[in-house]
Amino acid sequence: MTLTLAPDAALESAAKPAETAIGASVGEGPSERQQEVLDAVLKLMVAEGDGFSVAAVARAASCSKETLYKWFGDRDGLLTATVRWQASKVRMPKLPQDRLTRASLEAALTGFAESWLSVITSDLSIALNRAAVSHAGSGKSRLGAIVLTNGPFAMKRRLEPLFEAGRAAGFLSFDDAGEAFHAFFGLVVADAQIRALLGDDSRPDATEIETISAKAAQQFLSLYGRG
Template sequence: MHPTVDVSESGLTERQKDVLDAALALLVEAGDTLTMTSVARRASCSKESLYKWFGDRDGLLTATVQWQALKVRGVPVDPEAFNLASLTAGLEGFAADWLRVLSGNISVALNRVAVGHAGSDKHDLGAIVLENGPFAMARRLKPLLQLGRETGLLEFQETDEAFRTFFGLVVRDVQIRLLLGDRLGLNETAIDRDARRATQQFLALYGINTNQARNGHQS
């Protein structure tokens, strides 16, 4: 069930944000045992309020995952002032946010529980994380990719394919290594470096000037 509140910075009250932060903390500590009762107790909130705001446990889990995903900020697109520099900055900023969230304890805990739910009869946190994690990231980045194509800075056939390529360049093996307990130690310097590297590799693959130069050289 979807939450009944608008899970966005502007749509949530401070009290609701505190509740979702409490739910995230409990997921890190307790994983699959998170209940409406435990969240209400941790957040000093009534269960009646939880059911009013989020509907049921799946609604609360959905809102919690959406709240975590909001930490990867969308990229503002302004067609009037769009150029290679703004495209590059948008991709780098998105990639850095993504790596920062992905490597945090909360996302690692969420993904571990989600993997355990996948293909089971339990509450389907796997589907919730998939819809509000990678799929939400795609919806958030696609306008930037499409504007890049419309303005002649990028060349690709399918936006989904371009996003999946960017996903692979940014995430690489980071997620699976973290899920398996590897301590990568991704500090801010490493995150910024990896975000720049992924962006430059993506532009090398899909940047129109790069493709034209390659074709000209081959001819």
């Protein structure tokens, strides 16, 4: 996700009013019924952008507005939960239970890249990002801050344990995990997301995503690898 609106601290502060949303607590995730509601929100955003009403979500998801307010707090809470639900579709690499090897590190990076690139170039993610970009700096919506906080900033936090494990095992060398993340982001995403946001329909298919991801992991290890 490509917005640059404010320092991390300011964005995290901006997102705090919506943190009563489903999934805000550690280890807590939406129920199956709540997932259906969040998927309905995503489909509305593909069709209409983020100008939908809570009433429209209630109709699309066949539930009451009272239930939506109970689950998500308010409209910003609903947007936050929706962004988090979409971001949760990126599969996290599992650290090996035994000794980390360079091959298992490369496999974990490749697997994460494949899942990440598949999610962010999907119609649902593109709709979220287009809506966020359309309101950036206008004061009409906090969606930009919500997307940044629960998108790239969250991905950075989720990848850091893998980077640290690679450094501890002697396979990676970096002074700043954030800098390493930005390098990995650039290698994986490149201009694919920008092109999709601008209406380019030639998005990478599954085979191309596998090739891009494997190459990105190899290039990242060339940049930050040791030995």
